[in-house]
């Protein structure tokens with residue numbers, strides 16, 4: 001049986017400020033640092049060991065991974081970073097306060113921007129300071145590949161390209177893997193693994209800093225999944241919806 005551990009980064013400073021974050025590279029909050037430390041301690045206590053780690057090029061996910069690996073005394077394992085595991089690009093909403101945006105555009109519009117699989121948030125303009133295509137970390141993107149705004153389907157496409165090209169192969173070759181990523185990146189991955197059609201994923205909110213374990217068969221089809229807390233396995237659905 002194959003196991004993969006997914007973990008959403010710990011709470012970020014923009015989760016606290018309730019801002020649309022996307023590809024903005026914000027730090028973990030004090031609580032987020034502590035969530036990551038606890039996650040590492042829980043994984044160690046439960047006997048988990050990893051051979052390799054995968055994360056995005058954003059410091060809230062990288063930092064979470066580093067803290068987890070430090071707690072587990074596994075800082076030496078190979079780490080693979082890719083923009084394909086970045087959070088969903090939130091376009092021109094990045095930086096705006098979610099509650100203020102709901103007052104301005106209406107709750108329903110904001111719900112669609114946040115949770116619809118098909119609707120994209122307003123696009124970023126290429127002249128906007130938040131358009132960071134020239135940042136060195138994005139130099140491997142092809143011309144036009146840097147997103148101006150993504151819906152969940154767009155995110156799912158790139159996450160699955162990376163999953164199938166890199167992570168699935170590592171899992172199939174027997175490597176024990178942890179993936180430290182983001183709320184919507186992991187929702188996209190869960191949508192794929194559990195074959196959740198259409199907008200069925202809309203109500204799934206993955207909590208920050210809690211290991212989510214997927215047990216998979218040889219074909220990487222899920223057998224079962226659960227969160228890992230201080231007292232052991234926590235069935236999915238017992239976490240309150242996360243709004244950050």
Ligand SMILES: O=C(O)[C@@H](CO)OP(=O)(O)O
Pocket residue numbers: 015019020021022023087088090114183184243244
């Ligand atoms: O702002 C974001 O990038 C994400 C994750 O925090 O938010 P949401 O839950 O609205 O998709």
